[in-house]
Amino acid sequence: MFKVNDLTFKYPKNKENTIKGISFEIKEGEIFGLLGPSGVGKSTTQKILTKLLKDYTGEVTYKEKRLKEYNKEFYQEIGVGFEMPVHFSKLTAEENLSFFKKLYKSQADTDELLKRVGLYEDKDKKVNEFSKGMKTRLNFVRALINNPKILFLDEPTNGLDPKNARIIKNIIKEFKQDGGTVLLTSHLMNDVDELCDRVAFMANGKIAEIDTPKNLKLKHGQRRVEIEYDDKEVVKDSFDLDNLGGNDEFINIVKTKKIITIHSKETTLDDIFIKVTGVVKHD
Amino acid sequence: MTNFKPLLIGEIQRMKKYNILGASLVVSLLWIGVMYFTKIDDVTSLFPLLVYFEAISMSMLMIGVTMFFEKQEGVIKTLLVSPISKTEYIMAKTFSNIVSNLITFFLLYGYARIFKEVDINILWFTLSIILIAFFHSLIGFILTYYSKDFTNLLIGMMKYIFVLMIPVSLQDLGFIKSEVFNKVLYILPTKASMILLEGSSGGGVEKWKIYFSIAYLVLASILIYIVVSKKFDEFAIKESGV
Secondary structure, three states, X not given: OEEEEEEEEOOOOOOOOOEEEEEEEEOOOOEEEEEOOOOOOXXXXXXXXXXXXXXXEEXXXXXXXXXXXXXXXXXXXXXXXXXXXXXXXXXXXXXXXXXXXXXXXXXXXXXXXXXXXXXXXXXXXXXXXXOHHHHHHHHHHHHHOOOOOEEEEEOOOOOOOHHHXXXXXXXXXXXXXXXXXXXXXXXXXXXXXXXXXXXXXXXXXXXXXXXXXXXXXXXXXXXXXXXXXXXXXXXXXXXXXXXXXHOHXXXXXXXXXXXXXXXXXXXXXXXXXXXXXOOOOOO | OOOHHHHHHHHHHHHHHOOHHHHHHHHXXXXXXXXXXXXXXXXXXXXXXXXXXXXXHHHHHHHHHHHHHHHXXXXXXXXXXXXXXXXXXXXXXXXXXHHHHHHHHHHHHHHHHHXXXXXXXXXXXXXXXXXXXXXXXXXXXXXXXXXXXXXXXXXXXXXXXXXXXXXXXXXXXXXXXXXXXXXXXXXXXXXXXXXHXXXXXXXXXXXXXXXXXXXXXXXXXXXXXXXXXXXXXXXXXXHOOO
16 A cells, blocks of 8 residues: 655754665555654654655655655545644534544544544533543544544554553454554554554664564564472473473473473563664653 | 635634634724724724724734644644645635634724714725735734744734834824835835725825735735745644654
């Protein structure tokens, strides 16, 4: 759907390029995660893909056509969910959605969406009476009001309780099942792991890794199992995961000792984030 | 598909909800107060001066107010990724401003007609206000682009008022009589605005001055619009969070 080739971008006041020749593709119908610490170029990349920044070099195509050739009609096809509130605070949720809806040819059933995210009862309240979580959910609904083909989501579950986060994640999954494409930016690696088909880790304006979460975990993980057992005192040991069943020492421990803990050493996206980007994640 | 209409309706709705229209009505009550406390029965000569201050200052201020609300609430970000062109955005704000200016004008005119004497050409006055409010709304955009915050915007406005508006009004009130100074004032858009308003109130303004003022404001509006439109891209990048 989107093809990015050798993309480079520099802000006029900066000395150094913010984006340094990145190439990647977002395939139709996939959820693509763009990850990395603050300031590595994620937002800039997203702004280029949403046509907010134009003075880039390299090529960006959307549906095989250069992005620069699209006019405002491009926005009929996309939905952008921001992390921070983006609504008129003195208008009600309903008034906000009604205003934005009129700008689009295709209009979603906002009552239905408000019901799904649990805001229907509050639709006549002014947005300045909403909690942070309610504003996040309203942002999400705003992103969907035009039945978009592609969704750009920035921290869509930030500030939500587990129940509401689950609702949002389910809607994202349904959107994908219906053929929609998603570009997701999040610091919550559990969400990324659950939702994304492929992820790209960005570091210092470049893409450091790009693959499926599973492949990344295989690549960066250790095929070992760690075991803690009671042998008059607590003993820790580690064994190769390959041919574990044929490892007599391991089998003997399992059979004869009291096992305290046993863990395979597969890695998490959190660990990969730190390893690949070289930065400790701040949630 | 043009989105000018929903944007314009949205602007007017928000001007109401954010009490901007209310504040504008309070200002028009001040002008009504000026007419009330003036002992002159025929306010025909005072009327253009009141509308001059109202149309110019409120046009600039209201663009700034609405844009600062949008910046403050982050709405500008979502507008920038909506299917609207910058022309539609700029024009919707400008025309909602014109609507507000016309409401104020008709209120002032209504008061003057009922309680005082006033003799103006309403059609010409209306057209003059549209042109003046259009031009000064665009000036409001420029001031907003270069203002870091609302206080900064007010400072910019005060500079405009002191440098461009006050000299024209002082000359109009007869406090400045220098011929040279009078001629220099023709380079100012505020002078063209004053000529149009006075011309609409049968102030004995020569026809060439009216034609000159119309041409001046139309051309200046086109030029300023080009600048506003060009600078909008920079503004958009800045407001998108960069």
